[in-house]
Amino acid sequence: MGRAIVRPGQFLGVGSWTLRWDGQLLTRIDNRSRIALSVRGVDFRLPSGKALLDRVDVDLAAGSLTAVVGPSGAGKSTLFSVLTGARGTTAGAVTY
Template sequence: MSLTAIVARALTVDFGGALALDDVDVDIAAASLTVIVGPNGAGKSTLLEVLAGAREPSSGSVEVGAHSRAFVPQRAAVSEHLPLTVRDVVSVGAWGRAGALRRLDASDRAAIDAAMVRLDIAAVARHPFASLSGGQRQRALLAQGLARRAGILLLDEPTTGLDAASAERNRAAIAHECARGATVVCVSHDDRLISDADHLVELDAGRVRVAHASPEGVRAARAPVR
């Protein structure tokens, strides 16, 4: 029996009378890839934000035990006036692990370097983050999540809007995280990523429509998922 990394119960998110999530129960298996799917407006990103601790639910609970979490949104708005390099942005992940009062050590710096190499952004490490293309920014944000070396990695559309090579790099990085024992949760419409999933959660109108607990269930459910 697999261990559970996240237990969410009776999650409700109310946006002024519109329910983005409606009494959602989710169990996320540890050391696995779970993909959250469903139509636009189903509540997928809202659920991910709640699981990541980035949004407080209107009601319900999320338990993650002692696991650390790293959340990678689909986009990040960075002011053109902030003097942040790509390496600065990636380093935020290591700072999140180390804490603001401790200097980054050799292992932290190695994790930053490895993340940038894995996402093929080492060559632009000194470039301003705000100058990057949308695809490069997404890869830098994922590198930031990798540098955190968190037990739980939560990703919103990690391959959307990327060229084929960049999308494949991101999928390979996700597979590497799972191989090291991390729990990865993605919102995605990417058929390749869905096919790679160990578990699938399908949302519709803020409710869980299907929650599969095996790769076989994922494959069986892929045809009706859009």
């Protein structure tokens, strides 16, 4: 961990929070996203028919911080490419 001097008027980021130091008080700045994400029944299949995602359901609240973890080949990159629209779904819907 490093250290830094925060001068009055400067901002400090901690996780998903932004704080402003005025010289006496830290004030939280509300810059959280207002966009929620809903995933319902999402499938993604290769042209060969192999399922890479199968009936995925998840809700992500606006402003939340979520981790997707798993071993290599678990489908994390496929999931993110579907969530961002880089790949289409075979079934289901992603709404925000």
